[in-house]
Amino acid sequence: MSTATATTKERILDAAEELMTTKSFHSVGLNEILSAVKVPKGSFYHYFPSKEQFGVELVKHYVADASCYKRRMLLTEELDSNPLERLSSYMNGAITGMVEKNCQQSCLVLKLSAEVCTMSDGMRAALAAGMREWNLIFTQLIREGQAKGAMRTDIDPDATGAMVHDYWMGALHRMLAERSVAPLKAAAAFIIRHLTPK
């Protein structure tokens, strides 16, 4: 694939991600995406054989970027040698970001899994794979914290990684409805307190 080709495809995916994170998968029409990137409809079908296949690639594209960001913020020792502090900074950074977006844009995986999981097995599989990867990042962070004595050692890192992931997702949901970061602040406070050694 030439660089120009990769660029057009990337631009379509980026534009769709932006539109769909605020709106929804079904309410964003192909024309809206294509006019945002000024690409003719024929080009779209050159890159994506169907809207579903496009959806699968969109999820993978988003998950790859988000996983990269999460690994960098959560698992990079140089940022802060204390894993509990890195988790706290990560959640506070997310809260600041949500305030800037007036709590109207959350996470594409959150938006799409509520909307498309019963309608596309391909998109569902990509969403599940993304969530599994994110769970594992939290689990790895907790293992590091336990090994360093920075987090409680009497809790199971797999179960706790899943709790951090799922509670945060649920708090993001309520944030969208309340249009307030209060649920995220409560989740961050609970998670940090729960992980802190007694």
Place this chain on the structure above:
Amino acid sequence: MSTATATTKERILDAAEELMTTKSFHSVGLNEILSAVKVPKGSFYHYFPSKEQFGVELVKHYVADASCYKRRMLLTEELDSNPLERLSSYMNGAITGMVEKNCQQSCLVLKLSAEVCTMSDGMRAALAAGMREWNLIFTQLIREGQAKGAMRTDIDPDATGAMVHDYWMGALHRMLAERSVAPLKAAAAFIIRHLTPK
């Protein structure tokens, strides 16, 4: 409003609830709802001035039923005098229900809050009011558990009620993607362990 009128309106809302809990708000067309209940389009606009107003009433209708169910299962002392046991039964009952539906139908509030919050302030307000009501039910249950010595007393009932609500929502969310009740089982185990007196 005559009984017949109430009945047609209820039937429209029930059919829409059934369709939208599996699909999504935007992917279910008016015709699909109306053909499910065999009602002409003119009737729909007699009851609901717009699709948005219909969405608001749909959320309120769903929340009223779900709140009633939650209060009955969680706050009825006759069911089980131990509030921790009632919570456990409630979550296990939900897990059984999700298995029966092959993890393809969750909660309309969860589906819609991801999808419509940025598009309709009326629906958003109704979704937020529903979540607040559900949070309060969990908080009331925890207060009762604390008063009876059946739940830990060193935790804040408001913050814990919100944690139970939001973590459960996030677990439902991952259930849809994984098509497995494993996230719900993990959430139930965490919540019960967290609330059990030391």
